[in-house]
Amino acid sequence: MKPxxxxxxxxxxxxxxxxxxxxEYLTGIKAISKMPGLYWIDPFFISRPSAIARxxxxxxxxxxxxxxxxxxxxxxxxTLWGFMVGITSGFVAGLLLGRNDRIARVFDPFIxxxxxxxxxxxxxxxxxxxxxxxxxxxxxxxxxxxxxVFFNTFQGARSVDADLISSARFLGAGERQILRTxxxxxxxxxxxxxxxxxxxxxxxxxxVGEFIGGESGGGLGYLIIQSLGxxxxxxxxxxxxxxxxxxIVMALGIRQIEVRLLxxxxxxxxx
Amino acid sequence: xxxxxxxxxxxxxxFVQGPREVPAxxxxxxxxxxxxxxxxxxxxxxxxxxxxxxxxxxxxxxSGEILVDGTRVGARPAPQxxxxxxxxxxxxxxxxxxxxxLGLEYRGLGRAEVVARVKEAVKLAGLxxxxxxxxxxxxxxxxxxxxxxxxxxxNPEILLMDEPFGALDTHTKLNLHAELLGLWGSRQQTVxxxxxxxxxxxxLADRIVVMTRRPGRIKLVYDVKLPRPRDVIALRESAxxxxxxxxxxxxxxxEFQERLG
Numbered sequence: 001m002k003p004x005x006x007x008x009x010x011x012x013x014x015x016x017x018x019x020x021x022x023x024e025y026l027t028g029i030k031a032i033s034k035m036p037g038l039y040w041i042d043p044f045f046i047s048r049p050s051a052i053a054r055x056x057x058x059x060x061x062x063x064x065x066x067x068x069x070x071x072x073x074x075x076x077x078x079t080l081w082g083f084m085v086g087i088t089s090g091f092v093a094g095l096l097l098g099r100n101d102r103i104a105r106v107f108d109p110f111i112x113x114x115x116x117x118x119x120x121x122x123x124x125x126x127x128x129x130x131x132x133x134x135x136x137x138x139x140x141x142x143x144x145x146x147x148x149v150f151f152n153t154f155q156g157a158r159s160v161d162a163d164l165i166s167s168a169r170f171l172g173a174g175e176r177q178i179l180r181t182x183x184x185x186x187x188x189x190x191x192x193x194x195x196x197x198x199x200x201x202x203x204x205x206x207x208v209g210e211f212i213g214g215e216s217g218g219g220l221g222y223l224i225i226q227s228l229g230x231x232x233x234x235x236x237x238x239x240x241x242x243x244x245x246x247x248i249v250m251a252l253g254i255r256q257i258e259v260r261l262l263x264x265x266x267x268x269x270x271x
Numbered sequence: 272x273x274x275x276x277x278x279x280x281x282x283x284x285x286f287v288q289g290p291r292e293v294p295a296x297x298x299x300x301x302x303x304x305x306x307x308x309x310x311x312x313x314x315x316x317x318x319x320x321x322x323x324x325x326x327x328x329x330x331x332x333x334s335g336e337i338l339v340d341g342t343r344v345g346a347r348p349a350p351q352x353x354x355x356x357x358x359x360x361x362x363x364x365x366x367x368x369x370x371x372x373l374g375l376e377y378r379g380l381g382r383a384e385v386v387a388r389v390k391e392a393v394k395l396a397g398l399x400x401x402x403x404x405x406x407x408x409x410x411x412x413x414x415x416x417x418x419x420x421x422x423x424x425x426n427p428e429i430l431l432m433d434e435p436f437g438a439l440d441t442h443t444k445l446n447l448h449a450e451l452l453g454l455w456g457s458r459q460q461t462v463x464x465x466x467x468x469x470x471x472x473x474x475l476a477d478r479i480v481v482m483t484r485r486p487g488r489i490k491l492v493y494d495v496k497l498p499r500p501r502d503v504i505a506l507r508e509s510a511x512x513x514x515x516x517x518x519x520x521x522x523x524x525x526e527f528q529e530r531l532g
Contacts, residue, residue: 161360163356163358163360164360164362166354166356166360167354167356167360167418168373168377169347169348170327170348170352170353170354170422171353171373171374171377171421171422171425172374172377172378172425173373173377174377177377181362181373181376181377182362185362185364186364189364263405264363264364264365264366264405264406264407265363265407266407269405269407269408
């Protein structure tokens, strides 16, 4: 732990507390005293921390038909599936095209065309094909993650140092051994660099899918849209906070994996 | 009776760069005997590395041929050849010991034998304590030592070295010269060593092939008569070393002068 680590944390917590207190306080000041419903900053739109906390506890309980933790679980599950399928397929495709000029030239226009299509425009189509459930959300997350990983891996596979391949050949390596010991590890370094953006984008894909997925798809995106329908700012804030927390935990987890896998890189060396 | 390991016959290489043809090597012929240490020196751009790359099948000759143990070199390097690059080619994602183990793993050796031979190599190279270090944490000299051991651990009969110590400081270089001479003294590979550093060539080699400037032809072939084993430090003060240095320097100097003029 670096010196001053404690004070950094103190500042962080302090800022968070100050923010919450200000929010609670400012949304409690009436514009005209004793007149109901008129506020300087109206909690109708942005709610208040105390109200959000109450709704959080309520939504977590079994009194609601679809408890919050179930929705969160559904979102996390779809995100992780979309993420894993996306990185695996993106890596294989990137490696294949990156090491094979001919295939790369054939597929290039299709990839550019598909990638330049805003993925959000695909949501209705994906929903039509894959229904309103988990699968549609996974496909949507995959369609974004795939390209992030693909392009990074493709670049990585192309920039494998030719001298490393030659030196392996001089040490007696066959083509399969070169693939396993030089091309794959060298390319993986690039692939790993795309993991952090990938998990964020997987989450985006899933939440967008949940916006129109309806109740059968469940998830926090559904809670947000439902809250919009009932003009319930507190519920919407609950969904946003939980999404934020999920995002942070996932990003930190990926970061840990990245540090572990790329520990040979100078920027990950312990100092 | 010594036998010829590498025979180079009338070798030429012309690079095509767009519309231009750049001749790099022109009609070079020489032999390398078994267990001989040959250095190739010349001004930069004289095609000395190109010759080495052709022996190692990294590039194809435009004309002429190279025979390694009587077989014409083709698209893949002959299996008895080891190669040490000027550039750092240690695999950064492998630890020191796993880098040295590479060639043994490629050959499908058993785990116990790999471990034993790597251990021996680590000891020979003075890399004890760094077995599990990643290359990023090592100095340039140590990385090149790993690359050298990685090539030597599979016992190549022929070792091609392309300015392997070119990027190192003088002190580290001298240490590695001493180590290389020690290793070579015990195993006696056939070595072709490319360098632009004349003192390095005299320190290490039995014979020096001096190249002209581009397009590279052979200017002269010089037999180094310094006795072995050689002390890399004391050597440089000996009269014999200075005399030989002077003779080759004179020939090299002509090449530099022509370029300036």
